[in-house]
Amino acid sequence: MFDYISGKLVSRSSKCLVVDVNGIGFNIFVPLSTYSSLSQDQDFVKLFIYFYMREDAILLYGFKTEEEKKIFEMLLSVSGVGPKLAISILSELSASELKSAIIRQDAGLLNSISGVGKKITQRILLELKEKAVFIAGKDDQSFSGGQSMEDAIQALVSLGYSQPSSFRAVKKVLDTEEKDMTLEVLIKKSLKELK
Numbered sequence: 001m002f003d004y005i006s007g008k009l010v011s012r013s014s015k016c017l018v019v020d021v022n023g024i025g026f027n028i029f030v031p032l033s034t035y036s037s038l039s040q041d042q043d044f045v046k047l048f049i050y051f052y053m054r055e056d057a058i059l060l061y062g063f064k065t066e067e068e069k070k071i072f073e074m075l076l077s078v079s080g081v082g083p084k085l086a087i088s089i090l091s092e093l094s095a096s097e098l099k100s101a102i103i104r105q106d107a108g109l110l111n112s113i114s115g116v117g118k119k120i121t122q123r124i125l126l127e128l129k130e131k132a133v134f135i136a137g138k139d140d141q142s143f144s145g146g147q148s149m150e151d152a153i154q155a156l157v158s159l160g161y162s163q164p165s166s167f168r169a170v171k172k173v174l175d176t177e178e179k180d181m182t183l184e185v186l187i188k189k190s191l192k193e194l195k
Contacts (some may be wrong), residue, residue: 005062006046012038017062019045028062029083031072032091037064052083061087071095078127080120088115102132103171130163149174152186161194169193 005028007021016029017038028047038045047062048069061083063069068090075086089098092113101109102125110121149170156166169190177189 001051002049002060004046004048005060007044009038009043009045017045017047019047019062026060028060029087030062031068031087033068033094034062034064050083059083063090065095067095071098074128074131075124077131078120078123080123085115085120089113099132102128105129130167151183152190155183155187156190156194159191165194166190 005019005021005026007019007026010018010020010025012018012035014032014035016027017035019026019028028049030047034047047064048066050061050063050069050072052059052061061072063072072083072086072090075081075089076083081089089110093101093109097109100106105125107118107121107125110116110124111118116124152170153163153166156169157163161169170186172193173186173189181189
């Protein structure tokens with residue numbers, strides 16, 4: 001429904017911001033990372049918005065980057081994870097740290113977050129392991145030419161390989177080979193891993 005909201009920053013706390021848009025004040029819940037990115041004298045803000053509606057409330061969740069918003073939506077797709085817990089997770093870990101933890105299957109890091117028990121951790125790692133790599137972020141430039149790991153995986157999937165096996169092949173090449181390679185070279189080397 002909403003993509004982003006921009007307006008005058010009226011008030012702030014570590015949990016929510018009030019943004020005035022043409023005389024209407026929107027109460028927007030934010031993760032700590034978004035709150036921390038605001039400068040002390042900042043009076044204008046643009047937030048990527050997630051609109052959440054239930055029987056007794058309409059809530060807005062705001063994020064500094066689209067990557068954070070996509071990670072938030074991804075967390076909500078996990079059984080047992082609601083907006084409050086998803087915001088808590090993103091307040092403890094940056095989007096790139098969370099993606100990395102999911103890709104590495106780092107249960108210990110997720111378990112260290114308040115409110116995230118073993119069952120939720122297992123669900124997050126299991127249900128999001130294939131999705132996490134497809135959320136591109138500024139830290140995902142894995143090799144030269146400005147291409148991301150995602151491009152190589154998508155190319156392999158389009159050739160008929162499964163996402164998990166494509167991910168493993170590309171990751172193995174990037175972990176063991178020189179990072180300075182073209183997308184074409186990365187795909188060819190990954191294909192060798194798949195044979």
